[in-house]
Amino acid sequence: MGLGVGRKRGEAVLEMADVIPEDAPIPDDLSWTLKRRPTINDVARLSGVSKKTVSRVINQSPLVRGDTRERVQKVIDKIGFEPDLQARGLASQRSFLLGLVYDNPNAQYVVKIQEGVLEASRRAGYELVVHPCDRTSPGLAAEVRHFVERQKLDGVILLPPVSENEQVAAELAEADCRYVRVLAAPIDRSSNTVLYYxxxxxxxxxxxxxxxxxxxxxxxxxxxxxxxxxxxxxxxxxxxxxxxxxxxxxxxxxxxxxxxxxxxxxxxxxxxxxxxxxxxxxxxxxxxxxxxxxxxxxxxxxxxxxxxxxxxxxxxxxxxxxxxxxxLPIKEMGQMAAEKLIQRIVNPGTPPATDSIVVARLVIRESTARAP
Amino acid sequence: MGLGVGRKRGEAVLEMADVIPEDAPIPDDLSWTLKRRPTINDVARLSGVSKKTVSRVINQSPLVRGDTRERVQKVIDKIGFEPDLQARGLASQRSFLLGLVYDNPNAQYVVKIQEGVLEASRRAGYELVVHPCDRTSPGLAAEVRHFVERQKLDGVILLPPVSENEQVAAELAEADCRYVRVLAAPIDRSSNTVLYYxxxxxxxxxxxxxxxxxxxxxxxxxxxxxxxxxxxxxxxxxxxxxxxxxxxxxxxxxxxxxxxxxxxxxxxxxxxxxxxxxxxxxxxxxxxxxxxxxxxxxxxxxxxxxxxxxxxxxxxxxxxxxxxxxxLPIKEMGQMAAEKLIQRIVNPGTPPATDSIVVARLVIRESTARAP
DNA sequence: TTCCCAGATGACACCGGTATCAAAACGCTT
DNA sequence: AAGCGTTTTGATACCGGTGTCATCTGGGAA
Incomplete structure (x- = not known):
């Protein structure tokens, strides 16, 4: 048996010149990396394991032995491997994209909330696709659904007043797309809402x-x-x-x-x-x-x-x-919405968190004084 | 020979119950469509052609005979097939995503230009991923490159002041990523610029x-x-x-x-x-x-x-x-930038168009009058 | 009729990951 | 040393498109 294994390894080495022997250091000459983006296959070959094991490492699966993980990780770092999002998405039905749906592109608050959303989503490795729309359009719900399905968005954030549209929410639910709404008052018990009072x-x-x-x-x-x-x-x-x-x-x-x-x-x-x-x-x-x-x-x-x-x-x-x-702490609302959404995405079975609530506060400046 | 063909067709019919005979109408009962998103295989099967032909139809290849195209198109419309962008991207190294890179998320103009960009890009079937950044960050060029490579963006639009950063442009060029810059003054002869005077x-x-x-x-x-x-x-x-x-x-x-x-x-x-x-x-x-x-x-x-x-x-x-x-016609600038970019993407070999130019114009309101 | 060639079509590998499930390796008993 | 239940690991089939190249088809020329 032991011999058999040895032979196999040997064959592998003969076939793929780049493979790294069990305990040899990873070669420093990585000039070939420049040719094209490294793939999971490169990592597998260089670290002498299968694709699947590499896949396990990059997905932080606990089913990898410590030393294997280290070995693979070292190769990943060395050649600067980053998984291809499209391939990953195609295989796992995800996209690592979030959507932001809003009306009123003129409103100041959109930029700010977008800023907050971006901060939070970027931290978690998600990018943001923005989608302004016309809240009065009759086909709005279908349009939004089409938007999320087209890009297979992992989730969407709905800003008011679009967030108040129940059809949109229903359509998203039917499309099995996670969403978080930013709302001025609770609508249902879904708890996927950032409420602003x-x-x-x-x-x-x-x-x-x-x-x-x-x-x-x-x-x-x-x-x-x-x-x-x-x-x-x-x-x-x-x-x-x-x-x-x-x-x-x-x-x-x-x-x-x-x-x-x-x-x-x-x-x-x-x-x-x-x-x-x-x-x-x-x-x-x-x-x-x-x-x-x-x-x-x-x-x-x-x-x-x-x-x-x-x-x-x-x-x-x-x-x-x-x-x-x-x-209102607009930017923070954006962050909260994104965090809530991501939480739902990465942890689907989690008990629904309670709504997040932010409160509007008076800011006294120069335009008010005692009544004459 | 003719018989042979006939036999083949017959076999096909026997094997795949759903196939549509040469001249039979496409069935109206498409309840099965609801099960999952239709794929190119479904279209191929239902219209009795190969995947590749369907692919040709959706890519508007001229190498399809008129009646074949029609037949396939009818099935596509009927079952509402839309190609999966991730699969398509994986296979063809595209993403149908554009990027918008800007600093100064507070600036009004970002929303407006974003609006213009979105209008144009949506028309062409592209979605937009936004990426605010810090123009003073030392790693900016690398960051932007990482952004475009991560999502395999088909192109990016750079807004000022990021657009003025030559490192960013150089890095993008090196990454072989198409870009359009919105700039106040011409920098080079690249002609991939929207100039505002x-x-x-x-x-x-x-x-x-x-x-x-x-x-x-x-x-x-x-x-x-x-x-x-x-x-x-x-x-x-x-x-x-x-x-x-x-x-x-x-x-x-x-x-x-x-x-x-x-x-x-x-x-x-x-x-x-x-x-x-x-x-x-x-x-x-x-x-x-x-x-x-x-x-x-x-x-x-x-x-x-x-x-x-x-x-x-x-x-x-x-x-x-x-x-x-x-x-400045901000929104229009966004549109122009997006159109320019898309033009470059779909028509790579095209002679470089000249820069687009917009001119800032005085708007007289109430705050100016004759000198005292 | 036969040959030839351009136009149309299809078979099949491939893009770069993940899922499934079987096999191997390992640690402990007995 | 053999047996057995866990970890670990890998072979291989996908995901849904596109690219390559071979094959088929249908006229027109010889």
Whole structure:
């Protein structure tokens, strides 16, 4: 038997000149490596084991003996082998790609969240494929499904408002694709969600304004179709109620989260005889519109009018006066979403972790002051 | 012979129940399709041809007879076959992925250019993998190379300032990876560049200010290390020269393209006894800083001080007063870059197209007026 | 009719990994 | 030394396409 083995080894050596004898050092001349990317076969040959064993090493399988693993690893390091993702994916039905689906390519937050997602996913060896889309498109769910199937994405992150679309989620579930949603309010018990509590920030806005003595408060809500707008609305009203300050329905406008809609709403509010002493606009864009109208009308901010925004976009700190607003840890949300997703991917059988929650917090700047 | 063929066909039919006889309609019951994604083998079997022929059809090879092509195509459509990108990539050394490399994830322009790139690349069936990086990192070139090789990207688009790094370009060339650079000024004769002529816009700024009667013009330059800053500088000086207006070196500051650096520079400029009547800041961020300082010092804009920015960022139109600035067709640049890249990929032997050029143009808003 | 050649098609190896399952090696008893 | 249950390891068939090259087909020329 022993002899038989010896013979086999011998044959192998004769056949493949490059094989490394049991205890000889790995050759230093690796000029041939330059010719092409090393493959798993090269590693196998050079370390005198089978492909499968190399495969086990690179996949950290525990079924490899310590010295074998070391030996193989040394060769891997030496020749700089990196597994081919396509081959790996083809064989194992993975792609090492994550997807990021969003609408609203203009929104600041996309870049930031993308940044966070990328940091986390890169750490785990995943790359990110981005996919902007139109949330109002009728074929959205199918489109997203096609996107993930085309690239066999290992998982997707859905940003609001796409994340609020149940069809998309259902389609992904059916396609058997893991996903994580970033949402303003829990939708189901799936626990694959990063929740951001806008409402807490909005409540803080209400309390802040109330505490400054404002009683006639104008309010520019966000579009009904956005979940976050709902949550901000809920929080704001709740905060006012806590301080026992009423909200005059006549001082409530609905905006579209755009600068222009903010201007329009502000014009209505500020041209009233009993004009408000403070205005809370549901995002910074609209708040910037309010500021502009105030200037045009010769109203001093914050002396005669306090203005509050939401989002802490770059805009907020660059306006004059700088905006009191509400900040979400956007980048961190991206990280959390990616980590959650990767966790689900690498550890499919794990008990579903609880939702991650981040809370929006008031940032006081120059645009708010005591009521006149 | 004819008999032989007939027999063969017959055998085939017997062996594979699903095969479609020469002129029989393709069966409508395709319930089995649901089981798994159809593969090229399914198509081949159902249409009674070999894999290779199907492959030819999906690759639009001209070596397929019209009726064969039709027959196969019909099956493809019917069962909704889509080639597996990983398998295809593994076999043909492609990936159908493009890369977008950028620094400065905060910059507005990244999202916009990304939008343009995505539109064009999606049209051509490519997906986009994004890769932010640190332009000052010493290992940048190697990192980018690793990025493209890991995913076997078919091509990369480099955005400034990464695009200005010759090492990165060299490394990519060595890795035999197609790339397109977005650049403010031509670097070589490679012609794989989308050029944006910042300098023309800057010249227009100079002329605009000169025409408004400004003679004492403050100038906040961008950081020397940025190519675009150079170009803006060149253009601005050129424009002034054309109008025979001098630029007092004492009124020149260098900023860092940040809001804060704009504030600092403006403070210096505006606290001089012979303070300028106009300030050109090399980007909108810094111009916003100038505006803020002007407010703080009680200077009215544009009556007492004209301010001009550059970039036409979202900020520019939302400030009060809205900024006169310079606009680049960012999204279009992204499209052009992607189209250029794809062109190179699908048509490798093509004579190198000339560089694409876009020109920055002045946008006059509210922040500039006649000199006092 | 026979020959020839271009156009169409197919058989089969291959891309670089993973999965399966059998075989080998190992450590301990008995 | 033989027996036996674990580790370790490897042979080989995939995954789903593409590339190569041989074969087949169908006119037109001889």
């Amino acid at each position: 806008d409402w807490e920030g909005a409540a803080e806005v209400a309390e802040h304004l109330a505490d400054l003595g404002h009683r006639k408060i104008g309010y520019i809500a966000g579009p009904r179709s956005f979940r976050s707008a709902h949550e901000r609305d809920r929080g704001f009203r709740q905060g006012l109620a806590r301080r026992r300050v009423g909200l005059d329905p006549a001082l409530v406008e609905e905006g579209a989260y755009t600068f222009e809609s903010g201007e329009a709403a502000a014009e209505k509010l500020l041209s009233r005889p009993d004009r408000p002493t403070a205005i809370f606009a549901c995002n910074d864009e609209m708040a910037a519109g309010v500021l502009k109208v105030a200037y045009r009308m010769g109203l001093r901010v914050p002396e005669e009018l306090s203005v509050v925004g939401f989002d802490d976009s770059p805009l907020a700190s660059r306006l004059w006066p700088s905006l009191t607003t509400v900040r | 910042d300098w023309e816009g800057a010249a227009e700024v100079a002329e605009h200010l000169a025409d408004l009667g400004h003679r004492k013009i403050g100038y906040i330059a961008g950081p020397r290390s940025f190519r675009s800053a150079h170009e803006r500088d060149r253009g601005f000086r050129q424009g002034l020269a054309r109008r025979r207006v001098g630029l007092d070196p004492a009124l020149v500051e260098e900023g860092a393209y940040t809001f804060e650096s704009g504030e600092a520079a403006a403070e210096k400029l505006l606290s001089r006894p012979d303070r300028p009547t106009a300030i050109f800041a090399c980007n909108d961020e810094m111009a916003a800083g100038v505006l803020k300082v002007a407010y703080r010092m009680g200077l009215r804009v544009p009556e007492e001080l004209s301010v001009v920015g550059f970039d036409d960022s979202p900020l520019a139109s939302r400030l009060w007063p809205s900024l006169t600035t310079v606009r």
